[in-house]
Amino acid sequence: MxxxxxxxxxxxxxxxxxxxxxxxxxxxxxxxxxxxxxxxxxxxxxxHGQTRIIRKAYDHDIYTHMMEESYQLWAQLEKEANVKLYRQTGLLVMGAECGHEFQLIKNTLQRNKVPTVILPREEFAKHIPNVNLSDGDGALVDVTAGVLYAxxxxxxxxxxxxxxxxxxxxxxxxxxxxxxxxxxxxxxxxxxxxxxxxxxxxxxxxxxxxxxxxxxxLQVVKINVCYWKEKVPGSYNVKHRFPCFIQVDCKEGKHHIYGLPSNEYPGLMKVCYHMGSETDPDERDRQTDRSDIHILQRYIARCFPGLMPVPAVVESCMYTVTPxxxxxxxxxxxxxxxxxxxxxxxxxxxxxxxxxxxxxxxxxxxxxxxxxxxxxxxxxxxxxxxxx
Ligand SMILES: Cc1cc2nc3c(=O)[nH]c(=O)nc-3n(C[C@H](O)[C@H](O)[C@H](O)COP(=O)(O)OP(=O)(O)OC[C@H]3O[C@@H](n4cnc5c(N)ncnc54)[C@H](O)[C@@H]3O)c2cc1C
Structure with a gap:
């Protein structure tokens, strides 16, 4: 018709x-x-999916500036609709302390006066239990960050x-x-x-x-969205104030790894690799490459000793990536x-x-x-x- x-x-x-x-x-x-x-x-x-990270920690001012207003607009929508869409958890950023990317993020946060906590190596374990900070890595927390209920x-x-x-x-x-x-x-x-x-x-x-x-x-890639089981339930959950995290300069692969505290599936923490394998969006399920999962397994075994290093749930999603x-x-x-x-x-x-x-x-x-x-x-x- x-x-x-x-x-x-x-x-x-x-x-x-x-x-x-x-x-x-x-x-x-x-x-x-x-x-x-x-x-x-x-x-x-x-x-789709239940959660996304929201943060001001970026390596370019334009994104941090846009996020200042985006936070206000998210809050306005929450108020208008009387619905909770955001939960503050903080974002732990880990990366080579003297590396370019970690320094860019740190400088952008500081230049834009975003509430940030720098975690000295000797105090890291006290604040962030159950995570091994890699040798040579620095750590900071973007306090404003959290989870959006997507x-x-x-x-x-x-x-x-x-x-x-x-x-x-x-x-x-x-x-x-x-x-x-x-x-x-x-x-x-x-x-x-x-x-x-x-x-x-x-x-x-x-x-x-x-x-x-x-x-x-534009390159369309399939992302394996992996959820990992806590060995001790609650070790990384949102109620115990475990933050979201981003690992830059990761030893296992050339892209970031990021994670969110366990929330949508109790006892399972979402940790993903920030890249996937090329796909036709109409044929996404035919892309079965698991090299990103292997990278994540090695990273989790090394840095998140409280998680089982085999994903308990794998869902899928797509990125559309510019050069x-x-x-x-x-x-x-x-x-x-x-x-x-x-x-x-x-x-x-x-x-x-x-x-x-x-x-x-x-x-x-x-x-x-x-x-x-x-x-x-x-x-x-x-x-x-x-x-x-
Ligand atoms: C696993 C994963 C984790 C992510 N984590 C984060 C995060 O933590 N923080 C963050 O900020 N971002 C994150 N992102 C990125 C974010 O989710 C995407 O950037 C965003 O969802 C892109 O939205 P979009 O509207 O451009 O695309 P889409 O959500 O794909 O929307 C496009 C829509 O267009 C429709 N469409 C296409 N063609 C047609 C047509 N011919 N006719 C009619 N409709 C059509 C499609 O069906 C689709 O519904 C993540 C993404 C993934 C996959």
Whole structure:
């Protein structure tokens, strides 16, 4: 059946970024349609699961600055919907004390006056029991960090969007986009027209961008989401104030390892490797590589002696990774009423509220609240000869 209706804005993809963008648009009284290919809620993209880390500890000021506002927007949503979405636990950062990455994070935290505790090696065990700090590693705690309740957050923001008059049509896969001053979006259920379009399609971004003559250097990887059993129940749980953690400069692999205190599955702590193996998003379950799990097993045996070094539960999720691991927040180079939010590279959830605000501003041609040059598409284009 064909439906033709006019919208101020259509948002494609009801993951965390699309849902917050739709919410921001509706809060500005824009008539907004949020389209999702799967029936909601679903676990086939990047935003599902019960928990995500929220933190200000970053190696670039722009992220720490954006997180200042993101925390406020998360708190505003909690208040509006009367739902708890965040639990403060702190984030333990461990990494080579004199290493580049650890120093960058430490300096960014200090420069931006984020409440931080530096843990001297001799005091580490007193504060963080059951973790072996690697030789040469430093440790600090970003006190503001914690856990976001991801599934609950998605349900909440989508619910608030609908309460403001926004419309969600799930189970409607977008199969074509016709650009123009009015954009036409065709789905399995009909055609929709809008003055502007926001594409927040996560791992499927390039499939959609093919309809508007653009491809971005995005790599889609499958992440094995591993949960590890505590040898003594409670050793690493949220009630005993065990923090989230990030290990940089890890000896076992070239990417970070991160973990969250046991929470969603009692007695199981989530610890993951910050990279996976390339996959087609529609064929995710056929990617069976376990090299990330082997890295995690070696790390856990060495640094988390209170966990069984074999995962008790393995779920899956996807990252959409850019070459520099920074986001894409920009307008289409040829069609200024098509806005793209993509490439969140495995660290985008915590930014959901602020990304929603920025994509909404881009789609409404408003001045951006932040300098977005860091996130532009043109950074992927080779400089022209005349510019050299
Ligand atoms: C294991 C794991 C752990 C993570 N941990 C953290 C963390 O601790 N902290 C943090 O900040 N971030 C974390 N992230 C990253 C964060 O979850 C992602 O950056 C974020 O969820 C990306 O959201 P998205 O909206 O861009 O993509 P998605 O959630 O994938 O949403 C895209 C949506 O678009 C829909 N779609 C695609 N194509 C179409 C179409 N043709 N028609 C209609 N709909 C379509 C999809 O079905 C999907 O629902 C983690 C990610 C993973 C996988």
């Amino acid at each position: 064909s439906t033709t209706q006019d919208w101020d804005c259509i948002v494609i993809g009801a993951g965390v970024q699309g849902s917050f963008t739709a919410y921001q648009l509706a809060s500005k009284k824009k008539k907004t349609l949020l389209l999702e290919q799967f029936v909601l809620p679903h676990s086939r993209g990047s935003s 599934d609950r957050a998605l349900k909440t923001v989508q619910g608030q969007f609908q309460q403001m008059g926004g419309v969600i049509k799930d189970g409607q896969k977008v199969i074509n986009i016709t650009p123009g001053s009015v954009v036409t979006v065709s789905t399995s259920g009909g055609n929709y027209k809008a003055r502007s379009l926001v594409i927040t399609a996560g791992p499927w971004t390039n499939t959609l961008l093919a309809h508007v003559g653009l491809q971005l250097p 520099d691991h920074h986001f894409v927040l920009d307008r289409h180079p040829s069609y200024s009423n098509i806005v793209i939010g993509a490439g969140f590279s495995g660290h985008g959830f915590k930014f959901g509220p602020i990304i929603g605000k920025l994509l909404c501003e881009l789609s409404q041609e408003e001045v951006s609240s932040y300098d977005l040059s860091f996130f532009r598409i043109r950074r992927f284009q080779a400089p022209s000869k005349s510019a050299l």
